[in-house]
Amino acid sequence: MTFEVTPGWLNWYEGPAKPRFKVPEGAVDAHCHVFGPGHQFPFAPERKYTPCDASKDQLFALRDHLGFARNVVVQATCHGADNSAMVDALQHSKGMARGIATVKRSISDAELHALDAAEVRGVRFNFVKRLVDFTPKEELMEIAQRIAPLGWHIVIYFEAVDLPELWDFFTALPTTVVVDHMGRPDVTKPVDGEEFQRFVRLMDEHENIWSKVSCPERLSISGPKALNGEQQAYQDVVPFAKYLVERFPDRVLWGTDWPHPNLKDHMPDDGLLVDFIPQIAPTVELQHKLLVDNPMRLYWPEEVK
């Protein structure tokens, strides 16, 4: 099957810079995706966008180039609840990748156990309306109750304005909960303003809630863009991510978000995205927690003494 990409689609950046920031040994890129390839793993009929291909081999090449050791591959919405491209990536990673799946309520216990055997460690619940159709909360809660005994966790993706309405549901989830991209704050608003502080309170009051301090390229309004060697990219996002890293050092994760679905303005140089890390995690200790200790505890606990 061949697919035509969504008009205006930006392909991931080829030939990224070698990062100047040397990530610690054993670092984990805890949020990335694979897309297809479409001829091998067709995109889902219910998808809201059709991306370019971004294969597991291209992902692993990027991992090595950036100096990372491991990946967490998050099911992209363009594959719906067909996790085969993501699982195929895990199975070819030599144990160096874990996965986050999307599942429907109709999934059987045997299918869940097969995903577990393939090193899937969680499910993603997506509330971003441009990406997915609505799923009733009772269906999601039923899935949550079924995956909890596997020791899995739940990844949630939502926009900051929707947090009040989703608060009760999120805080009732029975597992560790990981928020994608800091709950997508509006970075034109102040860090100490009501909206971001609501998110901080969510993490403050609920010790099972973690955050990915990822996607400055998605959230930034001011730039500058991570292109052409820029070492001070996305200045307006720095205070938000740094705040979370310093306040919740043991509950933050970082990921490239490669291949960066749905960016409209520019495609960042992933090498320069890595150079963003010391802006938000300014000490060696914070960097080690963010890139090694925290993701290892969540995704490879059997290797953590």
Ligand SMILES: O=C(O)c1cc(C(=O)O)oc(=O)c1
């Ligand atoms: O903001 C997005 O467009 C986006 C989309 C997806 C996905 O389609 O799965 O994942 C992300 O992490 C971010």
